[in-house]
Amino acid sequence: MSSTLTHLECSFCGRILDANRLQNLCPDCQSPLLARYDLARVREAVTPAEIEHRPHGLWRWHELLPVSDPHCRLTLGEGGTPLIQAHRLAERVGLTTLYIKDEGLNPTGSFKARGMAVAVSRALELGARTLVTPTAGNAGGAMAAYAALAGLEAHVFMPRDAPLLNQLEVQMYGAHLTLVDGLINDAAQLAAAEAAKHNWFDVSTLKEPYRIEGKKTMGLELALHFAENGHWQLPDVVFYPTGGGVGLIGMWKAFDEMVALGWVEKRRPRLVVVQSDGCAPIVKAFEAHADSAQVWQNAHTIASGLRVPAVRGDRLVLRALRETGGTAIAVSDAEILEAQRLIAQLAGVFAAPEGAATYAGLVKLVQSGWIKPDERVLLYNTGTGMKYTHLLTPPS
Ligand SMILES: *Cc1c(COP(=O)(O)O)cnc(C)c1O
Numbered sequence: 001m002s003s004t005l006t007h008l009e010c011s012f013c014g015r016i017l018d019a020n021r022l023q024n025l026c027p028d029c030q031s032p033l034l035a036r037y038d039l040a041r042v043r044e045a046v047t048p049a050e051i052e053h054r055p056h057g058l059w060r061w062h063e064l065l066p067v068s069d070p071h072c073r074l075t076l077g078e079g080g081t082p083l084i085q086a087h088r089l090a091e092r093v094g095l096t097t098l099y100i101k102d103e104g105l106n107p108t109g110s111f112k113a114r115g116m117a118v119a120v121s122r123a124l125e126l127g128a129r130t131l132v133t134p135t136a137g138n139a140g141g142a143m144a145a146y147a148a149l150a151g152l153e154a155h156v157f158m159p160r161d162a163p164l165l166n167q168l169e170v171q172m173y174g175a176h177l178t179l180v181d182g183l184i185n186d187a188a189q190l191a192a193a194e195a196a197k198h199n200w201f202d203v204s205t206l207k208e209p210y211r212i213e214g215k216k217t218m219g220l221e222l223a224l225h226f227a228e229n230g231h232w233q234l235p236d237v238v239f240y241p242t243g244g245g246v247g248l249i250g251m252w253k254a255f256d257e258m259v260a261l262g263w264v265e266k267r268r269p270r271l272v273v274v275q276s277d278g279c280a281p282i283v284k285a286f287e288a289h290a291d292s293a294q295v296w297q298n299a300h301t302i303a304s305g306l307r308v309p310a311v312r313g314d315r316l317v318l319r320a321l322r323e324t325g326g327t328a329i330a331v332s333d334a335e336i337l338e339a340q341r342l343i344a345q346l347a348g349v350f351a352a353p354e355g356a357a358t359y360a361g362l363v364k365l366v367q368s369g370w371i372k373p374d375e376r377v378l379l380y381n382t383g384t385g386m387k388y389t390h391l392l393t394p395p396s
């Protein structure tokens with residue numbers, strides 16, 4: 001069966017746009033577009049039990065994804081990542097149960113593969129020939145890998161001081177790499193200018209609608225993991241290391257769609273944004289009860305994926321936090337490194353610093369009483385620590 005995608009909807013002004021051509025931001029208000037589906041058709045087409053019996057991985061959700069032509073559904077084995085029950089880490093922090101969803105096992109070593117698998121597939125289906133993205137690190141490699149599989153030309157703009165492995169992998173996958181003096185927003189400006197000049201398709205964070213759809217599968221998968229007696233369920237709290245916020249927006253959208261489909265109950269997990277205190281625009285906005293975020297000055301953190309000073313999806317992220325009763329918390333680089341070591345030693349997961357930040361945030365919210373000891377808490381480890389060996393001290 002084909003996708004049930006019907007149209008795109010502006011997340012701010014509500015304008016409806018044609019989903020059958022390449023689109024970037026809303027032409028009226030420059031806000032991100034959200035993909036909308038015919039959920040009644042989805043309900044007729046597939047049952048939760050059928051989905052459960054499909055092969056693991058992202059495309060098992062194809063009715064809720066935007067790609068109709070099966071030949072355009074690119075896959076490198078993304079999604080279907082393990083849910084780890086971290087008993088020792090739970091005990092350490094004072095919880096009954098603690099889960100880690102380990103996205104480090106994705107192709108290219110991060111959950112960016114989910115977003116790019118769908119964005120590149122859909123761009124291919126709609127006839128794009130050349131793709132461009134700015135990146136703080138992992139998005140570039142993921143786009144380059146799927147572009148290589150599809151045979152599309154790819155251009156990546158990355159801060160000069162992004163992790164070396166992120167630079168090398170882009171070139172390994174045959175994409176063109178441009179190093180930029182500055183941060184991801186500077187890289188984004190340059191990428192946008194080049195895209196306009198050469199008519200390349202810009203797949204920057206939230207500038208096209210389908211990376212959200214790919215990352216949405218993180219939320220969909222949770223319902224399967226927590227199913228009891230065939231009834232899909234969700235955990236109580238989900239911690240997410242937030243840079244551009246795509247994954248958080250995606251999960252929130254997944255929960256909404258599953259509630260609308262009647263696949264899960266109305267009660268959705270409280271979403272928790274974790275950022276580094278060297279770049280915490282969402283935390284600052286949340287604490288100020290604002291509905292949008294300011295650009296963060298002098299952004300710095302070892303968690304390169306969190307070094308996103310200007311958050312295009314700020315309104316959506318803040319809405320997701322408020323609507324789910326969630327919160328936002330900042331942690332220091334020192335706390336991130338300590339958490340990374342603890343997660344490795346008590347759970348056997350070599351987490352990316354971004355993923356490790358979630359544990360540091362969890363410690364604070366358990367101490368403050370915001371999390372109760374018997375709640376089912378899930379940490380998203382968004383990438384593998386093996387791409388960040390520059391942060392480690394070599395043995396002497
Ligand atoms: C990009 C990235 C993030 C932040 O993801 P967003 O969805 O843009 O907030 C977190 N962790 C890692 C490893 C990343 O590469």
Ligand SMILES: [Zn+2]
Nearest residue numbers: 010013026029
């Ligand atoms: Zn709009």
